[in-house]
Amino acid sequence: MASRFHLGAATGQQLLDPWAQGISIMRDVWSQLDITQIGSLIAIAGTIPTAWRFLHRVWQEAYGCVRRFFLASVTIPGGDPLNRNVVQWILANRPRHCRSFTGRTEMGRASSDRAAALKKSQHAIQYLPHWNARWLCYDGSIFVVTRKGSDFGSSLSDPSNDGIGNEDLTVSCFGWSADPIKNFIHACREYAEKQAQFFVIIYSRDRYGLAWKPKARKPLRRLDTVHFDEGLKRELLGDIRNYLDPRTRKRYQSRSMPYRRGYLFYGPPGTGKSSLSVAIAGEFGLDLYEVKIPSVGTDAELEQMFQEVPPRCIVLLEDIDAVWSDRSAGEKSQDNGVGRDGQNNTAPNCTLSGLLNVLDGVGSQEGRIVIMTTNRPEQLDSALVRPGRVDMKVFLGNISQKSARDMFLRMFSPDLGCSSDLDTEEVEKLADQFAAEIPEDTFTPSLLQGFFQLHLESPQDAVSNIRTWVTKELEKNSDKGFEVINGRKHDM
Structure with missing residues (x-):
């Protein structure tokens, strides 16, 4: 039989079963054990969880005392761009022996294999190092970065989220001064900016409408890939370059003029209005914030969105003609809840006056560029495109x-x-x-x-x-x- 083996066949020894031999040895060892010793081992094993909880409590108390009296710290809330910068630096400088990861399907990136790309189920797999605290050394100082947040798992379930910068971070170091931490955070931001210098970051509101989140990172697009009148293109670029010049800001402020600039890109569908917006953002190193008016609940929410937009960026309002055709139609739909075609009103909850207020009202932000795109400029309300809200109109027509x-x-x-x-x-x-x-x-x-x-x-x-x-x-x-x-x- 295959389960038996032959020992010393020449001496006449019999075939032995290894399983039977092992059971016999275990029986002999068990018969020699003292029952009192077994009870002692069980009692000792029962005290291990209690001892572990005690040591864990002692460690927490000791760490709390050290943190209170010997550590300086800076807390960065989740969703803030600095949070994302710090996490990117940590991931790029993580130790090679990291063994704990969170795996997720990366919906935004297809497989590089052309054959695999034809299959519906092929998606890249993203492995994110899983950590709650990370010790690191930078510029001669020792830092500990702790990550807190109960929504880590739920945030990863969002296909638009890449798992970076969603939890509150606390950066601590030994000493009475927080200057080393500030230098470290500044270095993280410089690192992130170098990594993103060949990309345009597009932001949109999260699915709850509470905060701006990075939606996409697109490679820079050259302006020569957007085809329209060359003279008009040079005029547009010159106007934006002049507006972003620091001396222009001083001229505006010294004359009590609002430092804002608005553009209207109009023309038939497919002429490159959105592509031109992305190309301009890449040309001048600006982030692009996408505002979808139909998804905004109220005028107050729209105002909050604009208040949270940083000063040096592009705010993109696409297909603005599809939102309000004219002021009277908007007022009628709000009063009756019924459109001119007799159907139920599907207009956005925020009003045209609310949009006009965030563009150049008392509480409007300064320093940003607003780009509106439309296929039907004749349907826009005259108040929306007056000078001060739209400073330059750019026509993108069919190709020559x-x-x-x-x-x-x-x-x-x-x-x-x-x-x-x-x-x-x-x-x-x-x-x-x-x-x-x-x-x-x-x-x-x-x-x-x-x-x-x-x-x-x-x-x-x-x-x-x-x-x-x-x-x-x-x-x-x-x-x-x-x-x-x-x-x-x-x-x-």
Whole structure:
């Protein structure tokens, strides 16, 4: 049998069962134990939890005394940008032997494997070091960073949350002065700013509407990737650069002028209004705060949102025409709860006057840039776009042949590693042929970009297929005056 083994077959010894042999040995050992000794061991084991609780209590009391008399500390509330900076520094400088992690599915990042990206269930896994207290040394001083918060697990369940900077932090060090802690926090902020210098941080209100939270971190977008009138683009950038100049702020303050600036980006859908906002934020190193008026409950909540916006940033109000078409319609919907079409009112709870007040009212903040985007500027209330609230209007229209040529060169630049072996001169010749097929002021940049997405590997294919694509798109545009129902066309 496989469970038996042979010992000394040449001497005539029998086969032995190892399990039976082990049980026999344990029986012999148990028979030699003294029952009184067993009782003593059980009694000693029973005192271990009590002793552990006593030592833990002594440690807490001793730590409390040391903290009270020998430690300086700074507490950073959860959700504050400094909190996030400190946690990022700790995670970047954590010891290699860290063994305790919290694992979560990272919904915002897809797998880098092209084959795995085709599968619906493939998502990256994020491992966050799990810690409540961390001892560290910086600039010759010893610090202890403690993290407190009961919502750590619930915050991780939010797909938009990356698990960084959600709990209150207390940074402590030995000594009577908090200056070493301040220097450490300042170093953490500088580190975070260096890490984010190639990204635009987009903030939005959390799901409870109580605080601003980082929503996304987008790579910087070059302004030459947003195609509209070059002269107007230079004028816009010059105006923003002049506004952000510290000397401009002093000029405004010395003349008792409110230090604010507002812009209106308007044009057909897909012309790059939102992309231009992100590109401007990256160009001038500003964070972008996204305000969704329909989700704001009251005027007081809207005012609180603007009060919490830092002074040097961009506040983005997208599709402002979809919020209020005019003042009378807003008043009628508030009075009757019914819109002009007879349907139930779905307008936001905050009013147009509330928005006007936070833009340039008595309690409005200064130092920020407000950008509003719209597809239908003619439907905006005149009070919303008057000078002082909107200082410059920027039209983003359909793409020109020159911009189409620039987009072709950007898509198939030899520096991007395109699979073709064309040099710069050959790509420029193809760009001229491509641009000649694009009707002037007909297609939006986003529509043309969709065509490029189908031919990123071959500029020759893009040139050979552009005429057919243009013909099909023009045929689609000719049907815009009809609504297709069950395969038939009806006048709208």
